[in-house]
Amino acid sequence: MTTSTTRLPIWMQRNVIPPLLLVLCPPTVFILWYTAVHLDGSFQAFWHLAVANGLFSTIGSIWGPIFFGTPTAWAILAGFASFQLFLMRFVPGKSFTGPITPMGNIPVYKANGIASFLITVTTFLLATYKLHLFSPTIIYDNLGPLLGALNLFSLLFCLFLYFKGIYAPSSSDCGTTGNPFFDYYWGTELYPRIFGFDVKMFTNCRFGMMGWSLILLSYMAKQQQVYGLSDSMMVAVALQLIYIGKFFFWETGYLRSLDIMHDRAGFMICWGCMVWLPCLYTSPTLYLVNHPNHLGTFWATAIFVAGSLSILINFLADRQRQQVRAKNGACLIWKRPPSLIHASYTTVTGETKQTLLLSSGWWGISRHFHYVPELLGTFFWTLPALFSNFLPYCYLIFLTILLVDRALRHDKRCSDKYGEHWEKYCEQVPYKIIPYLF
Helix, strand or coil: CECCHHHCCHHHHCCCHHHHHHHHHHHHHHHHHHHHHHCCCCHHHHHHHHHHHCHHHHHHHHHHHHCCCCHHHHHHHHHHHHHHHHHHHHCCCEEEECCCCCCCCCCEEEECHHHHHHHHHHHHHHHHHHCCCCCCCHHHHCHHHHHHHHHHHHHHHHHHHHHHHHHCCCCCCECECCCHHHHHHHCCECCCEECCEEHHHHHHHHHHHHHHHHHHHHHHHHHHHHCCCCHHHHHHHHHHHHHHHHHHHCHHHHCCCHHHHHCCCCHHHHHHHHHHHHHHHCHHHHHHHCCCCCCCHHHHHHHHHHHHHHHHHHHHHHHHHHHHHHCCCCCCECCECCCEEEEEEECCCCCEEEEEEECCHHHHCCCCCCHHHHHHHHHHHHHHHCCCCCHHHHHHHHHHHHHHHHHHHHHHHHHHHHCHHHHHHHHHCCCCCCCCCC
16 A cells, blocks of 8 residues: 555655654754753854864764663663553553544544643652652753764654564554655654554653653753753743643543544654753753753743743643533634534544534634644743753754744645635634634
8 A cells, every 4th residue: 555645745745854863863853962061052063063073073973972871771760661562551541532534543542642641740859859769860861872872762763663664564554655764754654553552652641741741851860960950940940841731631632632633653763752852942941050040039920921821722622622622612712602613524534523613711812822832832842941051942943943843734634635625714813823824
């Protein structure tokens, strides 16, 4: 079975960008880590180093010693992954289903994300501060080798998923394009499962997002150990933990989102969540470890409140659309009946389905308004790093590019899927993301 490239983003259809990202992304991870930890967060310092010694020689000297990780790093990763798999399987939770796939399959999950998140954070705190099984700074202290081990494992794991999708797929939602580089990048299966575990749920949610929270706690412990804990670190970590907690509270909604519904399990998602996320997403806080800025009560409070409100609005927007579809429109949006467009579409198997397009409330402001508070939340937990260096803002810039691309992809996919119904929706909600601007 082959995958029609007309359903993929234009930049992916050209088959140029995916191989380029396969080459550039892994060394970028180690450049970011080394610059943040060993060069005071200064890309200028890295540039001088690269000019003096040569770019490839510099990258080799950074990456080479940690390419295979260390026994300690592998032990940390094995312990964490095993614990998360245990929680996925044994923590109680109601079953829920994802959206029907193009081939008519319906993925089934267990809703135990928020309980697993609380157990994970509590276990880490007890194991480090109460039982003294290991230092709370363990992740920061082994970050380079951890990234080395993660990168090596993830590259091999994605290769395994590539062949699994070809020779032993978990469902009929699988196939190739005929370009092995692209298929390795994009993936060959939509919903692969291994021993009953959903791969995307594990890599995206339970490894990537759950790991994010523990990395933050370790960064905070390291700053406290070396400099004393700053209010800038407390604000940045608190906002991110609120965001991560929100994510797990809404995990059932995420597993019905664009990322999960359409992006296959390949390098882009799996390597991205297991390597790119731990490095880039946490980079503003990694920078703060050795830059203990003191904001003062007023600015710390103002940033925390603004960031919390942004995260809350992001959650309310996602919840609003989910509520409308769950209740089939029989609810109130901002104390009024929702403005709805009843859209029909045809599946790959020829069945005609119905859905609701919400054009009021948060979704009447712009078609992807929820991206605005998400970007603002990221800005506010990065702001405590102030503006001495560019590095802390790399994630915000990356996220902006990612969400704009996602908005364009989503609009194109909806236009193809809903036709005239989508045109009617766009007439009612003319702006993509930022009202009156974009």
